[in-house]
Amino acid sequence: MFVNEVTCKSLLNRSRLADYCINPYVGCGHACRYCYAESYTRRFTKHKEPWGQFVDVKVNAPEILEKEVQRRKRGKVFISSLTDAYQPLESKYGITRKILKILLDFQFPLSIQTKSSSVLRDLDLLSKFEDCEVGFTITSMDESIRKIFEPHSSPTSERLDAIEKLKEKGVTTYVFFGPILPLLSDRNLEEYFQTLADLKIDFVYVDRLNLKPGLWNTLEKTVRTKYPQLVSEWQTVLGSKNDYYERVRTVIQDLCARKKIQCEMCY
Numbered sequence: 001m002f003v004n005e006v007t008c009k010s011l012l013n014r015s016r017l018a019d020y021c022i023n024p025y026v027g028c029g030h031a032c033r034y035c036y037a038e039s040y041t042r043r044f045t046k047h048k049e050p051w052g053q054f055v056d057v058k059v060n061a062p063e064i065l066e067k068e069v070q071r072r073k074r075g076k077v078f079i080s081s082l083t084d085a086y087q088p089l090e091s092k093y094g095i096t097r098k099i100l101k102i103l104l105d106f107q108f109p110l111s112i113q114t115k116s117s118s119v120l121r122d123l124d125l126l127s128k129f130e131d132c133e134v135g136f137t138i139t140s141m142d143e144s145i146r147k148i149f150e151p152h153s154s155p156t157s158e159r160l161d162a163i164e165k166l167k168e169k170g171v172t173t174y175v176f177f178g179p180i181l182p183l184l185s186d187r188n189l190e191e192y193f194q195t196l197a198d199l200k201i202d203f204v205y206v207d208r209l210n211l212k213p214g215l216w217n218t219l220e221k222t223v224r225t226k227y228p229q230l231v232s233e234w235q236t237v238l239g240s241k242n243d244y245y246e247r248v249r250t251v252i253q254d255l256c257a258r259k260k261i262q263c264e265m266c267y
């Protein structure tokens with residue numbers, strides 16, 4: 001892992017996901033195979049290392065945020081859009097925790113999305129926000145799929161335990177079911193949504209896999225190696241006009257209605 005300590009000029013950036021977004025790191029040690037942030041990150045940095053093997057740590061982020069929160073209008077902050085604020089390096093640097101302390105002082109509404117159960121470290125802070133939600137991406141309940149596509153993230157069972165603990169402390173929780181990996185994520189949808197219903201999840205977002213420029217090159221290697229029998233089906237689903245995601249949408253909407261899960265389709 002190549003770790004660089006860098007300084008940033010701004011942190012609280014305008015976003016279409018919320019009023020602001022904060023990315024404490026550049027790059028992400030979770031190394032997800034379908035990551036949308038990779039191409040964007042490479043466009044704006046000089047990194048040539050494989051995705052997941054470099055991280056720039058914004059070491060002055062708390063200092064910059066301290067100034068920004070005093071002059072910017074209060075608004076909802078999304079953490080994070082281009083990295084995971086609870087990737088493994090956070091346990092060493094604690095940048096995210098310092099950021100939360102500042103946002104809490106000014107009671108900025110907060111939305112965190114992560115693939116790491118280490119968000120529980122900050123439960124003491126999260127439970128003090130007047131408006132706070134924590135979401136976990138779960139592309140499949142099948143641990144073997146998780147290990148292939150999200151190799152350095154927390155096991156799914158740990159994410160589910162984390163949801164339970166957050167709920168116990170009164171923190172709103174959600175699951176992001178996406179990107180739906182063709183013919184993998186849709187295995188056992190009944191079981192997937194029953195697990196969320198049992199957890200009394202507050203809401204679920206669902207999204208398809210969108211092939212951003214260059215993404216198929218990365219994904220194809222993974223699918224060819226791990227699921228060679230699915231390569232042509234993936235090519236059909238992602239590369240031609242077909243109704244795969246519409247059929248999955250119908251099944252999910254039906255399941256959520258039956259199990260009384262609040263669900264928002266993002267596609």
Ligand code: SF4
Nearest residue numbers: 028030031032035083
């Ligand atoms: S956790 Fe998010 S930002 Fe990090 S590699 Fe995975 S998809 Fe990309």
